[in-house]
Amino acid sequence: MGLGLGLPLVISSLTAMLAPNFVVLVVARSLFGFGIGRFRAISVGLGARLVLQEHVGRTTSLIFAGVSLGMLIGGPAGALIGDLAGVPRLASARAVRCGAAGTVGFVAFAAIVPAVHAMPK
Numbered sequence: 842m843g844l845g846l847g848l849p850l851v852i853s854s855l856t857a858m859l860a861p862n863f864v865v866l867v868v869a870r871s872l873f874g875f876g877i878g879r880f881r882a883i884s885v886g887l888g889a890r891l892v893l894q895e896h897v898g899r900t901t902s903l904i905f906a907g908v909s910l911g912m913l914i915g916g917p918a919g920a921l922i923g924d925l926a927g928v929p930r931l932a933s934a935r936a937v938r939c940g941a942a943g944t945v946g947f948v949a950f951a952a953i954v955p956a957v958h959a960m961p962k
Contacts, residue, residue: 847950849876851943881908891955915942 849872856869888900 847876847880847943847947849873850880851947854943877908877912881905884908 853869853873857866860866860869884904885901888904889897892900
């Protein structure tokens with residue numbers, strides 16, 4: 842389930858970077874909003890199930906802070922790293938960086954975060 846939450850975010854970012862016009866960009870950013878809304882709604886419950894009861898508040902705040910900082914810093918940091926590495930500012934180069942970062946994130950998520958199964962009713 843967790844990897845499925847991140848998929849709309851990666852797809853929307855790639856689509857936004859390759860958008861040929863404003864309409865496609867708006868649709869891509871709307872998909873991003875949908876994906877981040879799903880992630881935020883579900884992450885509270887997942888955070889509570891991954892840690893001991895006394896750490897739930899801290900875990901939830903770290904999840905929200907990480908998502909917010911990632912959205913705020915991720916784009917400019919990616920552009921800076923690309924500029925420092927000499928990567929030209931082409932849409933395709935940014936899309937490759939975004940796809941690579943998304944892939945690394947998916948692999949890290951799958952390797953680090955334990956599986957959380959549905960609670961019995």
